[in-house]
């Protein structure tokens with residue numbers, strides 16, 4: 153089928169598909185969508201013609217090559233210049249694509265907004281990433297002949313094959329991947345080692361398969377979709393396997409590729425979350441656990457979209473982790489700063505770096521529940537009305553290591569802080585919460601740069617050894633950071649209430665830090681007391697109904713920005 157628009161004949165399989173769905177399965181009008189597409193197609197076609205005339209050719213491609221070309225052609229394919237092709241991004245996490253049933257539901261969701269032209273990002277199905285990691289660890293020691301019997305490999309195979317069967321799509325879309333996955337595990341068994349690079353390659357099978365299955369399903373039901381591996385369309389990262397950072401060149405490269413493909417042949421892009429390509433190694437990298445959120449916001453910025461939606465299994469960002477306290481409630485509005493702080497300090501719901509691209513391009517992020525799409529979710533924007541805000545959310549980060557470092561030099565000596573931090577820099581360890589005086593520092597170490605493990609004892613011993621050259625060091629393990637995310641302009645009120653609660657729980661706070669971010673106050677307590685504290689704090693701030701007490705203006709005195717107090721050594 154073809155449509156006439158602007159005097160040009162447009163090949164429009166994608167449009168046909170939308171109409172087929174409209175009449176058979178979903179009831180919506182798609183005439184405006186078609187009109188928009190035609191208009192957009194006409195513009196893009198002219199732009200493309202200009203490009204061809206000017207350069208004598210074109211072409212897509214991923215990796216560094218694409219970056220160079222994209223930069224070259226920025227004039228024609230600037231990241232925002234083609235925003236009309238797509239309007240929003242919808243990212244679905246593992247829980248949203250955990251089964252054939254779930255995939256059908258999210259297909260309806262994707263297609264239920266006739267005036268949206270979404271880009272879709274998917275994570276691996278359910279717990280696939282964890283299973284692949286476990287399979288990799290088992291392969292190291294199980295022997296080549298036993299690889300086929302690894303329970304987690306069978307689980308991953310069964311899940312994907314069953315999903316294929318239930319969705320009635322062609323098994324060949326993932327059969328090569330399943331074979332290659334088993335070969336890879338055999339390779340790991342032969343080598344008897346699982347390097348970070350191999351680990352990233354191993355987990356990439358999860359996203360590569362979920363997106364292929366979903367795209368095949370959309371095509372089967374008549375909605376034209378195209379699968380993409382992020383590492384093939386310009387997601388360029390550092391070579392920090394298991395925790396790679398996205399490089400700037402990604403934005404023009406991804407925009408160029410997606411717009412060019414849409415121009416040539418419109419189809420809903422279905423893109424792997426979590427994955428990238430190392431700029432030196434050209435090997436597959438991953439963005440850290442939960443990294444698909446970051447993939448989504450990166451694409452949102454690259455395409456200059458109107459909204460970024462991240463679909464989860466909860467009704468938005470909640471007042472605390474629901475696995476700690478079931479009475480957690482959705483938070484309707486957050487700022488990028490609040491969301492970033494919350495994620496950084498351990499709320500699993502968002503990837504720690506994911507707010508950055510959205511904030512840089514000022515694109516609202518909506519956290520929604522794919523199991524309950526009617527729930528309003530959480531809207532994250534640059535600013536919001538803070539006049540009534542006190543506490544927004546409580547976040548717990550467990551199993552944190554704390555260091556008390558007291559200078560052996562005399563008071564008045566300068567350079568102590570610089571020396572301490574240069575040691576951390578040399579050892580590649582980042583620090584979370586800090587409280588300082590002229591001759592002492594208390595701080596917590598950030599284990600998040602290390603994949604799914606805490607700082608190992610050997611590394612800690614090394615840190616202490618280095619620090620002991622200039623200071624007396626006390627290492628305190630099994631601590632928790634409780635972060636109170638909210639309006640730090642009301643810090644005195646928050647602290648007054650928090651300390652009252654903690655005192656009634658008989659808990660001693662060992663360190664407190666109020667960051668310059670204006671949205672976070674962190675308290676350090678023993679691991680063993682942390683959950684009980686979070687529950688009591690939640691009850692007091694969100695359930696006792698006396699929040700008004702906290703907003704009495706006369707009492708609202710602040711602690712200065714960046715202040716930090718070391719309360720006691722335990």
Ligand SMILES: Nc1ncnc2c1ncn2[C@@H]1O[C@H](COP(=O)(O)OP(=O)(O)O)[C@@H](O)[C@H]1O
Pocket residue numbers: 244245246247248275442463464465466468469470471472473474475499500501502545
């Ligand atoms: N403050 C919080 N608000 C919402 N969810 C939270 C919070 N803290 C932890 N979580 C956990 O995060 C999960 C959602 O994040 P995640 O598992 O990464 O979702 P997805 O895999 O769907 O992207 C929830 O199921 C919940 O258990």
Ligand SMILES: N[C@@H](CC(=O)OP(=O)(O)O)C(=O)O
Pocket residue numbers: 244245246247275276281282358425426440441442443444445
């Ligand atoms: N599959 C990856 C990436 C991801 O973002 O997953 P999810 O969206 O399910 O948190 C992980 O488990 O880390």
